[in-house]
Amino acid sequence: MKKMRVGLLFGGCSGEHEVSISSARAIAKALSTGNNTDKYEVLPFYIQKDGRWLAGSVPQQVLESGA
DSSP states (O other): OOOEEEEEEEEOSSTTHHHHHHHHHHHHHHHTSGGGGGTEEEEEEEEOTTSOEEOTHHHHHHHHHOO
16 A cells, blocks of 8 residues: 655744644654554654745654754
8 A cells, every 4th residue: 555645844933833843743653653654654844933944854853853
């Protein structure tokens, strides 16, 4: 079965930036554990506080470190 790609947007310019990171971490974990590992491919996109969007390894690092 082909995995469904799920874009995960988090961060942003608001005061809820850190809350968004925490929520995204929980969602990424839920989509990457148990039976979901065979169903979903999570593609994280991090939006910095200045509004710049980042893809690739940086969003994954942010999810892992929380910074």
